[in-house]
Amino acid sequence: MNVEPxxxxxxxxxxxxxxPSTLHHDVEQVKNFVARQAKEGRKVALVTSGGxxxxxxxxxxxxxxxxxxxxxxxTSAEYFLKAGYAVIFMHRQFSLQxxxxxxxxxxxxxxxxxxxxxxxxQVDSTPRISVTPEKREDLLEVLSTYKAVHxxxxxxxxxxxxxxxxxxxxRALSQELAVLRRNAMFYLAAAVSDFFLPRQKxxxxxxxxxxxxxxxxxxxxxxxxGSVVDEWTREGFVISxxxxxxxxxxxPKARAALERYGHQVVIGNxxxxxxxxxxxVSRKPLPSLPPGTHPEPTTAVTNVNGDVPTRDTLxxxxxxxxxxxxxxxxxxxxxxxxxxxxxxxxxxxKRHSAWIQQSVASEVxx
Ligand code: PAZ
Numbered sequence: 305m306n307v308e309p310x311x312x313x314x315x316x317x318x319x320x321x322x323x324p325s326t327l328h329h330d331v332e333q334v335k336n337f338v339a340r341q342a343k344e345g346r347k348v349a350l351v352t353s354g355g356x357x358x359x360x361x362x363x364x365x366x367x368x369x370x371x372x373x374x375x376x377x378x379t380s381a382e383y384f385l386k387a388g389y390a391v392i393f394m395h396r397q398f399s400l401q402x403x404x405x406x407x408x409x410x411x412x413x414x415x416x417x418x419x420x421x422x423x424x425x426q427v428d429s430t431p432r433i434s435v436t437p438e439k440r441e442d443l444l445e446v447l448s449t450y451k452a453v454h455x456x457x458x459x460x461x462x463x464x465x466x467x468x469x470x471x472x473x474x475r476a477l478s479q480e481l482a483v484l485r486r487n488a489m490f491y492l493a494a495a496v497s498d499f500f501l502p503r504q505k506x507x508x509x510x511x512x513x514x515x516x517x518x519x520x521x522x523x524x525x526x527x528x529x530g531s532v533v534d535e536w537t538r539e540g541f542v543i544s545x546x547x548x549x550x551x552x553x554x555x556p557k558a559r560a561a562l563e564r565y566g567h568q569v570v571i572g573n574x575x576x577x578x579x580x581x582x583x584x585v586s587r588k589p590l591p592s593l594p595p596g597t598h599p600e601p602t603t604a605v606t607n608v609n610g611d612v613p614t615r616d617t618l619x620x621x622x623x624x625x626x627x628x629x630x631x632x633x634x635x636x637x638x639x640x641x642x643x644x645x646x647x648x649x650x651x652x653x654k655r656h657s658a659w660i661q662q663s664v665a666s667e668v669x670x
Contacts, residue, residue, distance in 0.1 A: 310502070310523045314531040317471065321503060324469045330462050331476045334392060337460040338480055341390040346458065347487040347656070349384040350477055352494035353377020354396025356467040360501060360520065365510045367466075372495035374399030376545070376578070376645060380491060381459070382449075383649035389489070390458040392481075394473060396494070397463040403450040406442070412638065417443075442639040467497045471528055478536035486660045488540040489652070490532065495547065500525050529565045539663075541656045542567035549575045558585040559622050568659065571648065580644055584625040584651065627651065 312320075341348050354374035357367040378400040381391045385402070393402060400408065407414040417439040421432040435443055453459050464470045474492075481488040499522035511518065533542055544567060546558045551574055558570040562585060572583040627648060632641045 312502075312523060312526045314475075314526040314528050317526045318475065321468055321471075323472045324464070324466075327472055327476060330473065331480060334460065334462070334477055334480050337390070337392065337457075338483060340457065342484055342487075346388065346390045347489065348392060348481065348484055349381075349389045349489040349491050350392045350394060350481060351377050351381045351384065351491045352394045352470070352474065352496075353381070354399030355495045356396065356470045356497050357465055358467055358497050358500050358522070360506065361510055362503065362506050362508045363510065368497065368499075370495050370497065371575075372396070372399070374401070375405070377491075377493045378402050378405045379643050379645040380493065380649055383643075383646050384489075384491070384653075385453055385458060386449075387649060387653045389653075391460070392477065393459060393461040394470075394477065394494075395461065395463060397465050401461065402459065403446055403453075406446050406639070467500050467525060470494065470496055471525070474528060474532070475536060478532045478540070481540060482537045485539040486541065486663060488537060489656055490537070490540050490542040491652070492529070492542070492544045496525070498525055499523065527564070529561070529567065533565050533567050541659055543569045543571060543652060546570050546572045547575060547578070548572070554583065555585065555624060558583070562587060562622065569652070569655065580631050581626065581628045582644060582648060584627065585622055586625075586655075588621060588623050625651075 310316075338348060353372075354377060355370040355372035357369050359367045374395055377393070377395060379402075381393050381402040384391050391402075395401065406412065417436040419434050419436055421434055462473070464473050478490070481490075501520065501522055505523075529542070529544055532540075542565075544561060544565070546554065546561060548554045548557060554572040554574060558572040561570050568586060570585045572585055574581070627644065629642050629644050629647065
């Protein structure tokens with residue numbers, strides 16, 4: 305069968321692709337979470353995190369994936385919680401999560417710092433387990449924050465695997481967050497595939513070898529950010545991420561995304577420098593805005609040379625703000641390494657507040 309490649313609109317996509325079986329349940333939980341946060345007057349950040357898969361068969365044996373481990377999303381979620389936001393953490397199943405990320409099985413396996421005490425058994429004669437002394441302080445800090453967040457009920461996590469799961473969830477969650485109006489922030493850090501195989505073109509069973517090379521033609525994933533901004537959650541503060549490997553493309557592509565979707569900020573990052581350098585691209589404030597409403601970046605950062613923050617105005621319409629931190633020395637313990645997400649979140653929290661003030665003021669003056 306020869307099926308032509310299609311460019312799906314968001315509408316066509318949802319009319320032809322099937323939702324994940326857990327969607328209804330996930331949405332009910334988010335609805336309750338959002339209602340509670342709204343009642344308690346909290347802002348809510350929807351953080352998307354990790355890569356998406358693209359299955360090649362209906363009975364999936366093979367799939368396409370990408371590099372993202374979910375570090376950006378999981379780390380940022382912690383800083384949003386610290387800043388007083390409630391967080392909906394929508395992440396790729398088994399990618400990094402807030403708090404537990406500090407004890408990742410590959411970089412800091414927790415079994416390595418638990419000890420079975422030789423003496424001092426408990427009343428029922430089972431041996432006691434204790435934490436290696438040099439790990440106690442860090443663990444106590446992470447654990448206390450984790451427990452406090454759970455007690456406050458300000459973190460809600462849910463998972464996706466495929467790009468299809470991601471798209472359905474993002475649509476449903478955006479619609480749920482619309483009730484928060486300007487108090488909703490969308491922090492879209494997930495690495496979402498640009499291409500997919502519609503179920504109508506997938507083989508039902510495992511693709512067989514023996515016929516030479518494999519040719520698969522994928523369709524383009526619909527540009528869903530436009531629907532988030534224009535239809536599903538029209539008053540939210542939306543930040544998308546743009547990843548490139550060619551530095552020359554970063555700013556033009558980020559600007560093009562802002563131009564196309566009309567959201568608030570694109571954070572650009574280069575694959576290899578993403579842990580210590582990002583660029584915020586946004587539209588220049590209109591000259592008629594009241595004084596003090598311009599979200600001026602004030603975060604104290606230094607670049608790799610120890611210079612003061614740079615802010616380059618490169619066009620009449622857009623403004624770029626580079627955020628850089630020092631590349632950590634390999635001798636610094638992981639728990640003391642500065643994380644760029646701390647500064648990213650500080651900057652966004654400030655911009656979100658300024659933006660709320662500004663849009664409330666312009667609504668009042670209308
Ligand atoms: O998950 P991670 O920390 O390894 O990587 C983060 C990132 C590079 C995926 C994120 O910062 C990002 O740029 N996300 C958007 C990617 C894109 O679709 O362009």
